[in-house]
Amino acid sequence: MLNARAAVVLEAGADPQLTDVQIREPVGDEVLVRIEAVGICHTDVSVAARFRKLPMVFGHEGVGTVVQAGLEATPIPGDQVVLTFASCGTCPNCRADMPAYCERSTDLNMRGSRRDESSALYLDGAPVGGGFFGQSSFCTYALAGSRNAVVLPEPIDAALAAPLGCSVQTGVGAVLNVLAVQPSDAIVVFGAGVVGLSAVMGARIAGCRTIVAVDPIAQRRTLATELGATATLDPTASDMAAAVLELTGGAACAVDTTARPDALAAAVAVLRERGTLALLGLGALTAELPVAAIMGKGLTLRGVVEGDSDPQAFIPRLVDLHRRGELPLDRIVSRYPFDDFDRAWAAAKAADVVKPVLVTGEVGS
Numbered sequence: 033m034l035n036a037r038a039a040v041v042l043e044a045g046a047d048p049q050l051t052d053v054q055i056r057e058p059v060g061d062e063v064l065v066r067i068e069a070v071g072i073c074h075t076d077v078s079v080a081a082r083f084r085k086l087p088m089v090f091g092h093e094g095v096g097t098v099v100q101a102g103l104e105a106t107p108i109p110g111d112q113v114v115l116t117f118a119s120c121g122t123c124p125n126c127r128a129d130m131p132a133y134c135e136r137s138t139d140l141n142m143r144g145s146r147r148d149e150s151s152a153l154y155l156d157g158a159p160v161g162g163g164f165f166g167q168s169s170f171c172t173y174a175l176a177g178s179r180n181a182v183v184l185p186e187p188i189d190a191a192l193a194a195p196l197g198c199s200v201q202t203g204v205g206a207v208l209n210v211l212a213v214q215p216s217d218a219i220v221v222f223g224a225g226v227v228g229l230s231a232v233m234g235a236r237i238a239g240c241r242t243i244v245a246v247d248p249i250a251q252r253r254t255l256a257t258e259l260g261a262t263a264t265l266d267p268t269a270s271d272m273a274a275a276v277l278e279l280t281g282g283a284a285c286a287v288d289t290t291a292r293p294d295a296l297a298a299a300v301a302v303l304r305e306r307g308t309l310a311l312l313g314l315g316a317l318t319a320e321l322p323v324a325a326i327m328g329k330g331l332t333l334r335g336v337v338e339g340d341s342d343p344q345a346f347i348p349r350l351v352d353l354h355r356r357g358e359l360p361l362d363r364i365v366s367r368y369p370f371d372d373f374d375r376a377w378a379a380a381k382a383a384d385v386v387k388p389v390l391v392t393g394e395v396g397s
Contacts, residue, residue, distance in 0.1 A: 033054040033055065033056055033057075033154070034054065034055050034056075034057075034064070034173060035052060035053075035054060036052070036053050036054065036055050036153075036171050036172045036173040037050060037051070037052060037053070037171065037172045037370070038050070038051065038052075038053045038089045038153065038160075038168075038170060038171035038172070039089065039090070039091070039170040039171070039373050039377075040053065040087050040088070040089055040155065040160065041080050041083065041086055041087060041088045041089075041090065042086060042087050043086065044083075044084055044086060045081060045082075047080075047374070047377055048080065048089075048090065048170060048373065048377065050371070050373050050374075051155065053089070053153050053154060053155050053160060053171065054153070054154045054155075055152060055153055055154075055162070055171070055173050055174075055175065056151075056152060056153075056154075056175070057100060058100055058101060058102040058105065058175055059102045059103075060102045060103070060104045060105075061102055061104040061105045061106070061177055061178040061179075062101075062102045062105060062175050062176065062177055062178075063098045063100070063101045063102070063105050063107050063113070063175070063176055063177075063178065063181050064098070064099050064100040064101070064173060064174075064175055065094065065096040065097065065098055065099070065113060065115065065167075065169075065173065065174050065175075065176060065181065066096045066097050066099050066172070066173055067094050067095070067096040067169050067171060067172055067173060067174055067392060068095055068096045068097065068190035068391070068392055068393070069094075069095045069096075069190035069191040069193070069194045069389050069390065069391045069392070070091050070093055070094045070095070070169045070170060070194055070389065070390050071093030071194040071195045071197070071198070071199065071365075071387055071388070071389045071390075072091075072093075072376055072377060072380040072387075072388045072389070072390065073092060073093055073198055073199055073226075073380075074225070074314075074380070075092070075198070075314070076090045076091060076092065076164075076170075076380075077377075077380055077381055078314070079142070079164075085143075085161060086161070087155055087160045087161065088160065088161035088164070088168075089153055089160060089161060089162050089164065089168040089170050089171055090164045090168065090170050091164065091165075091167065091168055091169035091170030091171065091174075092115070092116075092117070092141075092164055092165030092167055092168075092169060092197065092198055093115070093169065093194045093195055093196075093197040093198050093199070093389075094114075094115040094167050094169025094174050094176075094194070094197065095112070095113070095114050095115065095190040095191075095193045095194045095197070096112070096113065096115075096169075096174070096190065097110065097111070097112055097113075098110065098111045098112075098113055098181070099173075104178075105178050106178040106181075106183075107178060107181050107183050111183045111184075112183070112184045112187050112188070112190075113176075113181040113182055113183055113184065114181075114182045114184065114193050114194075114196050114197050114343075114347050115165075115166075115167040115169055115174065115176050115180060115181055115182075115197055116165075116180050116182060116196075116197040116198065116201070116338075116343040116347065117131070117132065117137075117140075117141055117165050117166065117180060117197075117198065117338055117343070118134075118137075118140040118141050118163075118165060118166025118167075118176075118177060118179065118180045119131035119132075119134035119136070119137065119140065119179055119180070120134050120135070120136045120140065121179050123135040123136065129342045129345075130340065130342070131179070131342060131343070132337040132338040132339070132340055132341060133337060137337075140163075140166055141164070141165045141166060142164075143163075145161055145162055145163025145164075145168075152168065152174075152175040153168065153171070162174075162175065163175075165180070165198075166180045167180065170373070170390070172370065172392055179344075180343070182197075182343050182344055182347045182348070184347075184348065184351060185348070188351055188354070188355075190391070191365055191367050191389045191391050192354065192361040192362060192365055193351070193361075194365075194387075194389045195226060195230075195361065195364065195365065195387050195389070196347050196350050196351065196361075197343075197347070198338065199226040199227050199230060199387065200226070200230045200350060200359070200361070201230075201338060201339045201341050201343065201346055201347060201350060202227050202230065202312060202336070202337075202338050202339045203226070203227040203228060203229065203230025203231040203232075203233070203234060203287075203289070203312070203339070204230045204231065204233060204234035204237070204339060204350060204353075204359070205234075205336075205338065205339015205340055205341040205346060206231055206234070206287055206310045206312055206336045206339050206340070207219070207231050207234030207235050207237075207238060207285075207287065208234050208237070208238060208339075209339055209340040209341060209346070210310055210334060210336050210339070210340050211285045211287075211308060211310055213235060213238045213240050213284065213285055214238070214240075214284075215238070215239040215240065215241060216241060217240050217241065217242075217283075217284040217285060218240065218241060218242035218243075218244070218279075218280035218281070218282075218283045218284055218285075219231075219235045219240050219242070219243055219244070219283055219284065219285045219286065219287065220244045220245075220246065220276055220280065220283045220285075220286045220287070220299065220302055221235070221243070221244070221245050221246065221256075221261075221286070221287045221289070222246045222247075222267075222286065222287065222288045222289060222290050222292075222295040222298070222299055223246070223247060223288065223289035223290040223295070223313065224245050224246075224247035224249070224252035224253060224255065224256045224264075225252070225289060225383070225386065226364055226386050226387045227289045227312055227313075228245065228247070228256075228287065228289040229245075229252075229255065229256060229259055229364055229386065230364075231287045231289070231312075232245055232256050232259050232260050232261050233259050233260055233358075233359055233360075235260065236259065236260025236358075237353065237358050237359070241262075242262050242263070242279060242280050242283075243260055243261045243262050243263075244261065244262070244263045244264070244265060244276055244279055244280065244283070245257075245261040245263075245264045245265075246264070246265045246266075246267050246272065246276075246295070246298075247264070247266075247267070248266055248267055248268050249383075250266075252386075253265075253266070255363065255364075255386070258363065259360065259363060263279050267294075267295065267298070272298060273298050273301040273302050276298075276302040277301075277302055280302065280304075281304070282302070282303065282304030282305075282307070283302050283303055283304060283307060284303075284304060284307050284308070285303075285307060285308050285309075285310070286299040286302060286303055286307070286308075286309045286310070287309075287310045287312060288309065288310070288311055288312060288313055289312045289313045290313045290315055291311070291313030291314055291315030291317075291319070292313075292315060292319075293319035293320060296309075296311075296319050296321060297320075297321070297322060300321065300322050300325050300326060300331065301322075301325070303329065303331055304329070305329045305330055306329065306330045306331070306332075307329065307331055307332070308331070308332040308333075308334055309331060309332070309333050309334065310334050310336050311333060311334065311335050311336065312336050321333075364386045364387045365386075365387050365389050366379070366385040366386070366387065366388050366389065367389055367391050368388055368389065368390050368391065369390070369391060369392075370390045370391060370392045370393075372390075373390060376388040376389075376390055
């Protein structure tokens, strides 16, 4: 057992609290990773608020260095890895290089792992849930499997790499992998959080002629413009849909990161005939949709998980885009020392910053 420091949810509905834990050695294809940075995602906040199988450690955007590897592991000690979602590798979707739709995805990512002798983490000798997204990286060390530990060929600033594990690959992947937009296309992105801004960057990388970002927060709209949006709109302004239609003539694609019924209705309204709406948000679990308009225009509604990406191939591609200056991750990341977890968590809950990233061993900015 190795001593570690983790943010643990101890009581239902409570915020995570930093405390000392123990982590076991890796077995099989597992690797033990010394976490250098980890992003706080909206999924961490929303799931932690309702999770009941406690105690539990969340965190699913970890980056660090492999310090120990199981006998069947692919990464080796010394490798820098980006941790991402877990998948089984054997179901039909995994074999088709679509691990985001793994048949065991819920068990491997959302249940938090077993709380028995195989548990990754222990608190005062008792098992702690330590397998959120196959990593539970709100900890100074994390156990992950070889499939969800992506080795980087060259070192990168860990704080900038952290969002690649989930939010950035989701937004960029939705545009490049799913919508496969063309330079002649107009695209509208609803919500300018980290996933929406990543979609904006993906659309700029693809060379879309018109990129409209819709968000009520002025600072987010300004940042969207700096990252590639050709126009921004406040959804609270009057007749926002008419403004989008005037800008685009009818969009080929729309990306919704909000899951708000009003945003979904607006997205349907601004799409041209046979357009596509990509659904990325997990806010409202149900929403009314204008069925007549969807049918009449022949629209496609497409749910998207993790950008339809194969992380082992797509995350290195994102790193390359960053190195070439096409994915300015520094514009979306705000660093916090790991020991200042409470402040970073509060910023994430209040949406005060785009992407709070906890950094171990150094002072944040």
